[in-house]
Amino acid sequence: MSRRAAQRSYWLMKSEPECFSFDDLWNAPRRRTGWDGVRNYQVRNFMRDAMHVGDGVLFYHSSAEPPGVAGVARIASAARPDPTQFDPAAEHFDPSSSRDAPTWLEVDVQAVGKLARYVSIDDLRSAPELSEMLVLRRGQRLSVMPVTAHEWGVVLALGGLDARDF
């Protein structure tokens, strides 16, 4: 069953490019990967309750020089248990989680478009229409956060893309 465009949600997802960049996603098999390692309850709840296949994703480079939106992606799967929580060798192993009642979730994210221009955090701050964007808010540390449909369109335009294509 298809979802109406009006129900589509948009997200900004942060990754440190030294760890995993948008180009890494673009070059991955089927241009997609499991977004594992989330260990924040609010983000877990976004994945569980509010994300849907087809939602738009602004792929944001944090701890980059400069930080900014590097590409466009989509949510490509429903939420499922994050396998790294069960792996003692994984960086984000969680010994308190069990397979019967997994604490942490992941979703698949798939790259769908390269930006014509990188949209730096200064570019975002300079756009009056983006003044309420959560990623620009002081002290905002969530690695995944919602973006409004309007902000989505403005950011894509700053990146040289037409939101109607995505």
Next chain:
DNA sequence: GCCAACGTTGGC
């Protein structure tokens, strides 16, 4: 590398 912000932990 600094440090403000803020989520989590754990003693009480």
Next chain:
DNA sequence: GCCAACGTTGGC
């Protein structure tokens, strides 16, 4: 359930 200590995030 309070709250101080601690750990992490992420821009600068």
